[in-house]
Amino acid sequence: MARLEDWIREACDTLDRCIRRGESRRVEDLLASHPGERPAPELLLELIYTEFVARYEVGLDPDPEEYFARFPELVEDLRELFFVHRIVHAEEDAAEGISESETGPLGETAASDRPEPIAEDAPVLAMLGRYALLEVIGEGATAKVYKARDTRLKRLVAVKILPRGEEKREDGPPREAEAAAALRHPNIVQVYEVGETDDCRYVVMELLEGGTAADRRGQPWKPRQAARLVETLARAVQFAHDHGILHRDLKPGNVLLDHDGTPKISDFGLAVRVERGRAASRQWLVGTPGYAAPEQIWGRSETGSPAGDIYGLGAILYELLTGRPPFRGRNAMETMLLVKRSDPVSPQKLQPHLHRDLAVICLKxxxxxxxxxxxxxxxxxxxxxxxxxxxVITARPADPLERAAKWFHRNRTAASAGAIAALLLAGLALTRQWYESRLEQEMHGKAVLAEVTARQEQVLRSQQDLARQQRYAEALSQAGQLLADNPGAAEAVLHDPRQCPEDLRDFAWRLLDRLASAGRKDWDLFPPQPEDIGEAAAAVPPPESDSQPVTQTAGQPERTILRLAASPDGRRLAVGCADGTLLLWDARERVASAQTHVGNHVGNGVTALAFSPDGSALAAADGDEVTLWSVPELKLLRRWDAAAQAVRDLVFTGKGEGLLAATDAGLRAASCREEANDAAAAMRTLRMDLGTFVSDRRLWARPPLRPPRNFQPDLTCLAVDPEATAIFCGTAGGRSFLLSWPKLTLTAVFREFNEPVSAAAFSPDGTLLAAASGSSVWLYQRRTGVSRYLREAHFRPIVATAFSPDGRQ
Structure with a gap:
């Protein structure tokens, strides 16, 4: 059948070309050349109509009686076909008489005379009474629609203009205005006014600028969105029916959308009033092909029935769901024949995922x-x-199973609860029956089960003991491997209760613990005073943090040590605490030789400490303030303001004549030779020539990628080599660099860390540099440029680094 249809299409094209070239070809000639079966009547009619139209258009004036004689078996169909042909071409001929207009197949003119414009360059095209016409926003068969401004009420409106030559047509604006003006509904376009001039008649309507439902032709809507829109339109149509008005030309192009998507029905040009339940109109070609009902197009029954508007709503729903009208031929004639003889393709075939109920509603x-x-x-x-x-929809009665499924879908909570309750009741009944039937056997089963359970528990305990012992053995092995390089990490493993439970610690554990803690001495830096000791004195354990509090007793305030510094001769130890306390400790005598409070900002704590090279002075930082103290009596010598939010590190230069401070705003310097003064002097800002270090984009976490002018890095630590020719600077971004001293020019840039550099130190001979970040250490040989990275060198974050006097450790 498909091959026969293809042959008919090709035969139509061949016949049309031959007749237009002046050749004498007929339908019978083509049928004789086709040896197969005779085409079906509808295909044969298509071929006959092609010959008829081609002869008509070349001026041969074909006679219908000739075709009745040639094809007697198709007389009735041919009469109907030629009648429709006369109606269509009569409408076209009538439209040619209208000045500057064109007519469509159903009597829709394309344009009307434009009103006389005011000026070509003016924003207003013309004035129509009190309405200023701004632009054309639509053209129908017999009218134009303008966007206009109501100069009296100061609002935008739509003005539909029909020439005077159209006033006798049945579908003109007076009927539309009469029909629509009687309707007040939120989903029907409101008519404001009807007027006329010497040249035209016009209707002033509500302006909607959201387009039409036809603007997305070819792109299907979401099914539920389409269903909601058509539901809204159907209730508006019902409102019109209740007021005795039938629209008769419902299609997507007549559904206007507001800016918020609200649909409104427009164009009541073909509307009629219903009297006593039905309109007495009996016409041909009422509506638009593809959307009008068959009885409206072919006039086989009265066209004033609400069923015609139901068909139009279904056609709108069909196009919204599939992106195309229900019937679409190559021309208006073919479309009307499809409406009469063919059934629309099911929307589910065009959109396989469409719900069946929505397709059934559309096809009904x-x-x-x-x-x-x-x-x-x-x-x-x-x-x-x-x-x-x-x-369940009424268009398709559902069977009991489907009704139950829909009820379950709507009432999921109640249905789920009922199903669970039913299952529980059934389970309880079966369980009870089973227990009653097996009661005697259950007693014996319980005894057997208890015995098996006891054996399993014993096996499980044995397995758990084996697992604990295996973890303990692995921990001892790990501690032994860490002992040589990192005794602190080995000690942390040994004292982890999960790896080394106390009940398993034996001779091997005690030996490893003694070796890991060998050489370590615990000092009680803040011994309790006699007046602080009571009967309930007790040691307070340290908190879980990177900083360790010193040993304390009940009644004594907590002091957390933040910084330590050893004098060059090793005799004294400076201790800085979180509460601002500065303590000078005699390492040989193990007693505190002096104690004071640093700075005026109570609560900041000691953030940096440094001994002078000769050990006669001690520099300390408390927030943004730097102080210099005499040793060993801790007498205040000088005070400086670092002009920064935080001082992170301090170092002396040369033989102690200068002091450098690492701050969050760059490098600060002060002279220690100045006379003592109670007032705080300002430290100088040292401008560093950072060169490529500053231009490295990886140093910047946020835009701009280029550093600002006079950029100073956020420094976290400093170190000066023994010869006082170079300064190492660590930053909060993990980068570091070497500067020459005293010129402060950049000599090297390092990118070894991703976290802040916390500490740095030069070896006694100045050839080796050590820097720390987190728990890792980086070693750099200055002469050869060879570096080594020690990951997890300590089991806690590193806050200080130092070399042994011989530089080997």
Missing amino acids: CLEKDPGKRYPSAAALADDLRRFLEGH
Whole structure:
């Protein structure tokens, strides 16, 4: 059959070309050349009509009686076909008489005379009474629609203009205005005014600038969105029906959308009033091909039935769901024949994922027989609402199983609870029956089960003991491997209760613990005073943090040590605490030789400490203030303001004549030779020539990628080599660099860390540099440029680094 249809298409093209070239070809000639079966009547009619139209258009004036004689078996169909042909071409001929207008196949003129413009360059095209016409926003068969401004009420409106030559046409604006003006509904375009001039008649309507439902032709809507829109339209159509008005030209192009997507029905040009239940109109070609009902196009029954508008709503729903109208031929004639003889393709075939109920609703609206459609627009709207809410639709009765499934879908909570309750009741009944039947055997089973359970628990305990012992053995092995390089990490493993439980610690554990703690001495830096000691004195354990509090007793305030510094001769130890306390400790005598409080900002704590090279002075930082103290009496010598938020590190230069401070705002310097003064002097800002270090984009976490002018890095630590020719600077971004001293020019840049550099030190001979970040250490040989990275060198974050006097450790 498909091959026969293809042959008919090719035969139509061949016949059309031959007749237009002046050749004498007929349908019978082509049928004789086709040896196969005779085409079906509808295909044969297509071929006959092609010959008829081609002869008509070349001026041969074909006689219908000739075709009746040639094809007697198709007389009735040919009469109908030629009648429709005369109607269509009569409409076209009538439209040619209208000045500057064109007519479509159903009597829709394309344009009307434009009103006389005021000026070509003016924003207003013309004035029509009190309405200033701004631009053309639509053209129909017999009218133009303008966007206009109501100069009296100061609002934008739409003005539909029809020339005077159209006033006798049945579908002109007076009818539309009369029909629409009687309707006040939020989904029907409101008519404000009807007027006329010497040249035209016009209708002033509500302006909607959201486009039409036809603007997305070719792009299907979401099914539920389309169903909601058509439901809204159906209730508006029902409102019009209730007021005795039938639209008769419902299509996507006549559904205007507001800026918020609200649909409104427009163009009541073909509307009629219903009297006593039906309109007495009996016309041909009422509506638009592809959207009009068969009875409206072919005039086989009265066209004033609500069933025609039901069909139009179904056609709108069909196009919204599939992106195309229900029927679409190559021309208006072919489209009308499809409306009469063919059934629309199911929307589910064009959109396989479309819900079956929505397709059934759509196809019920498009039934050929008006009696098989929905009885009213309200019934259609109600069925769409049932679909949206998950109820059973009336268009397709559901079987009991489907009804149950829909009920479960709508009432999931109640259905789930009922199903669970039923299952529980059934389970309880079966369980009770099973227990009653097996009661005697259960007693014996319990005894056997208890014995098996006891054995399993014993095996499980044995396995757990084996696992604990295995973890303990692995921990001892790990501690032994760490002992040589990192005794602190080995000690941390040994004292982890998860790896080394106390009940398993034996001779091997005690030996490793003694070796890991060998050489370490614990000092009680803040011994309790006699007046602080009571009967309930007790040691307070340190908190879980990187900084360790010193040993304390009940009644004594907590002191957390933040910084330590050893004098060059090793005799004294400076201790800085979180509460601002500065303590000078005699390492040989193990007693505190002096104690004071640093700075005026109580609560900042000691953030940096440094001994002078000869050990006669001690520099300390408290927030943004730097102080210099005499040793060993801790007498205040000088005070400086670092002009920064935080001082992170301090170092002396040369033989102690200068002091450098690492701050969050760069490098600061002060002279220690100045006379003592109670007032705080300002430290100098040293401008560093950072060169490529500053231009490295990886140093910047946020835009701008280029550093600002006079950029100073956020420094976290400093170190000066023994010869006082170079300064190492670590930053909060993990980068570091070497500067020459005293010129402060950049000599090297390092990118070894991703976290802040916390500490740095030069070896006694100045050839080796050590820097720390987190728990890792980086070693750099200055002469050869060879570096080594020690990951996890300590089991806690490193806050200080130092070399042994011989530089080997």
